[in-house]
Amino acid sequence: MYSAAVVGAGPAGSTAARFLSEKGHEVILIDRKEVVGVPKQCAEGLFAGCLPEFTTASGDFLTGKIRYLQVVFPNQASYRVRCDLLMLDRPKFDQHLLMLAEGSGAQVALGQKVERVRPESGEVFLSGGEVIRAEAIVGADGPASRVAKSMGERNRVVPAAQVEMTWPEDDAIYAYIDHDLHNSYSCWIFPKNERGTANVGCFGTFPTLERFISKYKIKGEVVEKNGGSIPLGVAARLQKGRAVLIGDAGGLTNPFTGGGLYPAARSARIAADAIDRFLRSETKGIEYEARMRRDFVASGLHLKARDALAALSNEELCRLGTAMDGLVFPGLRLSASPLLVYRGLRHPGIARPKYAPLLKLLFRYCLAGKVW
Numbered sequence: 001m002y003s004a005a006v007v008g009a010g011p012a013g014s015t016a017a018r019f020l021s022e023k024g025h026e027v028i029l030i031d032r033k034e035v036v037g038v039p040k041q042c043a044e045g046l047f048a049g050c051l052p053e054f055t056t057a058s059g060d061f062l063t064g065k066i067r068y069l070q071v072v073f074p075n076q077a078s079y080r081v082r083c084d085l086l087m088l089d090r091p092k093f094d095q096h097l098l099m100l101a102e103g104s105g106a107q108v109a110l111g112q113k114v115e116r117v118r119p120e121s122g123e124v125f126l127s128g129g130e131v132i133r134a135e136a137i138v139g140a141d142g143p144a145s146r147v148a149k150s151m152g153e154r155n156r157v158v159p160a161a162q163v164e165m166t167w168p169e170d171d172a173i174y175a176y177i178d179h180d181l182h183n184s185y186s187c188w189i190f191p192k193n194e195r196g197t198a199n200v201g202c203f204g205t206f207p208t209l210e211r212f213i214s215k216y217k218i219k220g221e222v223v224e225k226n227g228g229s230i231p232l233g234v235a236a237r238l239q240k241g242r243a244v245l246i247g248d249a250g251g252l253t254n255p256f257t258g259g260g261l262y263p264a265a266r267s268a269r270i271a272a273d274a275i276d277r278f279l280r281s282e283t284k285g286i287e288y289e290a291r292m293r294r295d296f297v298a299s300g301l302h303l304k305a306r307d308a309l310a311a312l313s314n315e316e317l318c319r320l321g322t323a324m325d326g327l328v329f330p331g332l333r334l335s336a337s338p339l340l341v342y343r344g345l346r347h348p349g350i351a352r353p354k355y356a357p358l359l360k361l362l363f364r365y366c367l368a369g370k371v372w
């Protein structure tokens with residue numbers, strides 16, 4: 001009998017397994033893959049302020065830094081925000097986190113697919129027929145989580161298509177907002193200067209990505225094709241019996257930006273803490289769900305802001321772009337942001353109430369001092 005069985009050795013699972021092992025618990029970390037982190041399903045960007053949540057020193061998974069976020073509108077008008085964005089080598093990052101988990105004492109079982117779990121009893125059923133028993137189960141098995149399914153949950157997801165293509169040295173990541181391409185908005189370019197490439201992707205499928213590349217005349221040679229799916233909103237239930245959901249398995253990825261690394265680490269920390277207290281008999285059950293939902297990463301505001309942005313027509317986006325074209329904001333600070341808000345909203349023809357969720361979200365990011 002293990003103290004905890006962690007299903008999925010992505011960033012969420014490896015981090016939760018490490019935190020639990022460090023607290024002295026007997027942990028098994030199970031992944032269906034033989035080698036974690038591949039194929040890459042990520043644009044590989046992480047705002048520097050989010051890395052400490054993983055509690056790790058930097059390593060060879062950090063490949064470069066980017067100084068600006070540039071938001072581009074359908075009329076090619078754009079503004080820039082100064083930021084510190086780290087570019088990761090995602091396979092190396094996942095492998096690094098797994099190594100930390102193993103180093104802290106977690107038993108690692110790779111190449112083992114979990115079919116289902118029994119949340120009430122703590123049983124984990126592997127595809128080979130083996131059954132593992134644990135006091136607590138952590139579902140960290142990504143957007144199509146088997147643990148979530150065993151709890152009666154199914155994540156709502158949006159597909160994301162991406163290619164890695166050759167790209168010149170650059171100082172910005174780009175977020176394109178264009179509703180002609182996809183009704184739920186954006187495409188991105190994340191340069192990897194050290195490799196002379198960029199991750200070019202979109203919310204949507206490969207035909208959408210091809211339309212983006214053609215419309216914006218993105219030039220480069222494709223060296224890799226990847227993609228995946230991004231959860232759209234937190235699962236209705238994050239806990240049942242002895243099982244909890246973290247990271248993408250719990251739908252905790254930010255649906256506004258698609259960023260899921262920070263929520264993976266944040267939910268891993270909260271879950272490990274709640275399970276530790278339960279295992280030490282300090283609480284009767286695992287007190288995870290309520291605490292997780294109080295955290296800003298689980299806020300419904302991200303989805304509301306996404307919906308608000310999706311509701312704007314391309315015409316409105318162009319007007320907004322014209323109002324903000326050429327601005328460079330010195331950072332994500334309250335002192336910088338009022339100008340961004342003011343310049344955007346005073347432009348005639350843009351109905352203000354529509355912007356409320358976007359402004360609230362911006363305000364919250366400024367308070368948090370980070371975006372993910």
Ligand SMILES: Cc1cc2nc3c(=O)[nH]c(=O)nc-3n(C[C@H](O)[C@H](O)[C@H](O)COP(=O)(O)OP(=O)(O)OC[C@H]3O[C@@H](n4cnc5c(N)ncnc54)[C@H](O)[C@@H]3O)c2cc1C
Nearest residue numbers: 008010011012032042043044045114142228247248260261
């Ligand atoms: C195209 C794309 C671009 C993205 N770009 C970014 C970005 O730039 N920055 C950012 O912060 N986020 C980004 N994200 C989101 C980010 O990749 C995810 O949020 C993150 O990987 C979530 O980590 P996780 O550990 O919860 O899940 P995952 O990374 O999905 O890990 C789940 C693990 O569970 C294992 N598993 C699954 N099912 C089973 C099973 N039945 N049995 C055993 N093991 C199983 C898998 O093999 C995998 O190792 C992007 C996502 C996509 C699709």
